[in-house]
Amino acid sequence: MRIRILVVLALCAGLKLLGADKTAPSVQEFTIDASRSTVEFALGAVFHTVHGRFTVKSGMVRFDAATGRASGQIVVDLRSGNTGVPERDRHMHEEVLESERFPEAFFSPDRVTGQISSEGHVLVHGILRIHGQDHEITVPARVSVHERQVSGSANFVVPYVKWGMKDPSTFVLRVKDTVNVTVNLVGTAS
Numbered sequence: 001m002r003i004r005i006l007v008v009l010a011l012c013a014g015l016k017l018l019g020a021d022k023t024a025p026s027v028q029e030f031t032i033d034a035s036r037s038t039v040e041f042a043l044g045a046v047f048h049t050v051h052g053r054f055t056v057k058s059g060m061v062r063f064d065a066a067t068g069r070a071s072g073q074i075v076v077d078l079r080s081g082n083t084g085v086p087e088r089d090r091h092m093h094e095e096v097l098e099s100e101r102f103p104e105a106f107f108s109p110d111r112v113t114g115q116i117s118s119e120g121h122v123l124v125h126g127i128l129r130i131h132g133q134d135h136e137i138t139v140p141a142r143v144s145v146h147e148r149q150v151s152g153s154a155n156f157v158v159p160y161v162k163w164g165m166k167d168p169s170t171f172v173l174r175v176k177d178t179v180n181v182t183v184n185l186v187g188t189a190s
Contacts, residue, residue, distance in 0.1 A: 026066035029190045030150050032059030032074060036186040039076050044176040055080035057104065059185065063112055070109040079103050096166050098131065105130040131165050145189065152185045
């Protein structure tokens with residue numbers, strides 16, 4: 001009887017080493033904590049850089065480690081955009097973002113390349129819907145998972161003028177036609 005128990009234990013251990021242990025799901029779901037997540041931007045201009053921030057409204061992402069497929073959506077409240085200068089913010093909302101007409105931006109991931117782990121660097125591919133148009137993008141991101149806490153950060157460039165938004169440059173003040181975006185997301189894995 002004792003030998004039979006040892007054989008069963010050895011067989012179970014061998015199957016686990018071979019990867020037959022299917023207790024760890026390949027599909028993970030991450031819920032974004034909007035109150036701890038941010039979207040910041042930097043717009044280069046003559047003699048200075050304009051810095052600002054948007055509020056993350058909500059988000060949920062599903063990721064299948066076996067296939068790299070992803071789904072879900074991250075929603076950013078464009079009406080929350082703030083640079084700290086009321087007149088500039090009014091112009092940004094009325095003339096460039098048209099945030100009353102297009103109040104939100106949505107990122108919908110569809111695949112992830114790389115390993116999500118305790119300290120993983122990945123490429124996230126998906127669709128960014130902003131100003132009423134869909135744009136395919138691939139964003140390099142750093143994702144950390146510690147127990148059930150998930151954090152991710154990404155930096156990328158948005159060619160906002162090329163994407164149909166108005167260039168706010170004037171005869172005197174010139175700004176770049178691209179804006180640098182930094183996204184920091186915090187959430188939990190279910």
